[in-house]
Amino acid sequence: MTAFVQATVYGLLQGGLLALVAVGFSMVWGVMNVINIAQGAFVLLGAYIAWEVNATFGLDPFAAMFVSAAVLFVVGYLVQRLVINLVVNAPIYITLLLTFGLQLLLVQGMNIVFTADYRSIPTTYASGSVSIGAVEVPIGRLLSFGLAVVITLLLVLFVTRTRTGLSIMATGMDRGAARLMGIRARHVYALTFGLAIGLGGMAGAMIGTVGTFNPADAGYYTLLSFVIAILGGLGNMYGALLGGLLLGLVEAWGGQFLSGTWVNAIAFAVLVLVLIFRPSGLVGKAFYSFRLEV
Amino acid sequence: MDRIPIMALSGAVTLVLVAGCGSRGAESSGGVSGDTLTIGASMSLTGSLAREGQLTKEGYDLCVEKVNAAGGVTAGGKKLKLKIAYQDDTSKPDTAAQLVDQFNDKGTKLILSSYGTPNTAAQAPVVERNGQVMVDAGGADDSIFHKGYKRTFAVLSPASQYAASIVQALNDLAKPRPKKIVFLSADDGFSKTVTNGGTATANKLGFTVLPSQYFPEASTDVSSSLNKVKGQKPDVIIGSVHLVEGVAIIKQAHELGVKPPGGFAETVAPPTPDFPKTLGKLAENVLSSSQWSPTVKGSDKIFGTAKQFQADITKKYGHTPDYHNAEAAAGCLALTLAVQNANSTDANKVRDALAKLDTMSAFGRIKFNALGQNVYKTMSVIQVRHGKPVTVWPKDEAEAKLIWPGTAS
């Protein structure tokens, strides 16, 4: 029984952090119809920036992640504004090609600049754990989970309550009408992408603290983003959180009751099954799919 | 009718008339041009194996430097400069195999393997077909050598030895003797062979082996396997893993409160420089097996002793050598010595010279059995102390006594 509870707790903590990786990806795909294959690469970039800041200035990674977020926000804004905006009106999967090229660039760039050695951001406390009964709750993961949930909720508030957030939603719903209302679509798109990447970078910094990272992990985090975003429903931030938690749980329980090697197979089976019965994801709404573009 | 199609038609017909059947085959000039001997090496410079590929390249580069400093390679009465032509196989087996064919095109018949069992397993049949010869410095799985290939020789000890050596060391040195051992293994071929070898030795020596737990290769999350063994209270946890899973086991075991009284042992990961860097204090006293350690007995004219090799790598690359550096250098050395012994760069003569090779080196004994494996060299068992691997077994190479029970705090 203890093992089951332990697995559940661990899976939830893991899932919350992974949700933060995917929430930006989901937003960008849902709002702008841009499939960001480079999401995993940006997440790792955030981890590397946090590592460098930690190594040079001794800043704790949970503080350094804000530096990662800021840097990646600027990078994301510029990338969208200067590059991705150029192909937004093209056939849908062209943006996928563009971001794929971007991913090649980023991963190889990180390989060259940071070398392929495996890193982890050292802290004195993150590997320790708090015992609640017979269950161990790792501190680093607990912090990451808490921050991920809080940030996702803040994001939802931002998007639904502030003017800028609403303009993002509006542009996502109907770009032509938004422009007619005076919203600068190019700027809003760039803002959205920057936000998404910034969040990914923050997640990356936290991942770098609780685990190890290496440029070759980029593909794994992108795949995760795909799964979680679709599971939850594109463009829906609650959905991303839910999808992440579900994924974490499924993997934890799957590993607990079956041989550990079936974990991934189960996760993908769950994804396919959810989609068969709920074609728009767990909490996804259909209306993001029909979009009038001007 | 339009003119353009007619022109295209006639142009293409001309091309077809050149047709024959089959390709032009390959040139074969033995890889020697001028006074340089070129060896082909497809490396994983990018992709998931980039880290290990980089370490392997460091070993090759040092070998080239040392061989040329000693005057080069003598063959056919001439002194040739050694050069290694690198190509990036992006960590993919089919690319690695294709590169061997491309090397063959250029007449490069002497090949150093890529890193890892899948890549090497893909290269071996191509080498066999083309009449090239390959020294394997990175693929340890025994299965490569049970397919009847005669032109691939591995300088490293086979995979079945990796965990078996650790178990043997525990048997010889650990007092009080641990009773229950459990293997946490990745599910790729290499790791499974390691686990099987370790389990067999453990059973033979009278240990109780709990059911092994498997997890997907390259997973960063092994918590479910750890959770399962926590209740079984093993004395020692042995990980048949690579770097990523190895670090994950130690880290997550600490998080989940899995504390076997005898501590942890892992393959591959602990001797690498990244292991103590990512784990800090948690890496202390973890056991591992290594293809090489600085106290290995033996020396050769190119690298000197093992300690000399250690100093050279540290000076050139700024980190203590791990066994990937050493096994790569050994592979290059074996090929060079075979060329010198055969006094020729012809692939068949080099192949025969490799089959007959029996020499001591900074890497230990290099000799191949009939299948092409180096079963004449024992692996060293090391323990991580203050972030550095220290040899504790076999007794005649030990630098220090085993700290027992080793604990991961």
Place this chain on the structure above:
Amino acid sequence: MAASAVVLRSPVVRRWWPWAAGLVALLACFGLQSLLFVGQERIVTSVFMFVALAQAWNLIGGFTGYACFGQVVFFGLGGYTTAVLMSHLGLGFWATLPLAGLLAGAFGVLIGMPLLRLRGHYFAVATLGVAEGMREVVTNLGSLTGGGSGITVPTVGSAAVTAYIGNDGFYVLFLVLAAVAVLAGGLVGRSRYGLALRAIHQDEDAAGAAGVNTTRTKVLTLGLSGFLTGLVGAAYAFQQITIFPDRLFDVEITVLMVIMVMLGGAGTVLGPVLGAVALQFASEWLRQNYTEAHIFILGIVIIVAVVLLPQGAVNYVREARRHGEYSLLANVRRYRL
């Protein structure tokens, strides 16, 4: 006579010209073989392989507009079917080749039925989930497939029913497969069936209202696409001799297929061919000449190509000839935000 920018060709020429050109290209490729060294031959063989794969993907992703991100599952299933049948049952390769294709095609029909109900994005990721899941399943069925240790097709000794056909043989085999795939693409493109696919792509509801049985058409297309891909996978498994699940179900193969089709021009027959040839040669050339940085440069090349030709090369040429507007910068301006 109106000053028209459109070049008129007689209807007869327009109908058989592409087929003749295709036949000539095929013969030329046969002829090319004798000019190549073995290593170069392998590169060209891999180009043919990707031409076939890209064409197969184009059927479901380009014509029908249902981007299947899990296409590699057919590749892997075809490869593993061949490997398993050859090593466990001792069948010859030529017997397993059609079986592999049929199994992959049947799998396509099987997953098509529930999944083709999903809209574009969700369909894409659902198929991705299927592909990744299948990889894990294959890894776990160790006794059948060898699992993580891989499986070896018997090519030496008495167990080898089919002699290894060698680099020369594979050149011809992949060339034939590529020709078959291009032929399939061409036939589909010019038939009523192809019109139905395009109609589904443009407006599925209207197509349904016009009398197209959209479900059956889509499922059949996925099955056909799977069949062709499975054939290629089988040939690949034989060529590689030892195969591993990681490589045979690698999502990167799907991504490459998508890139080749989109860069070349989705929904055209020539597009995937051009895309496959261009991308493979570019990445090979870069790898041989820039050992350290070739992936970095490839990334830049792809980005530039995508920005300049967002609709794909063949579509760009068609639109340019129709409007007389050849400027690449004008092209960029048309598609940007």
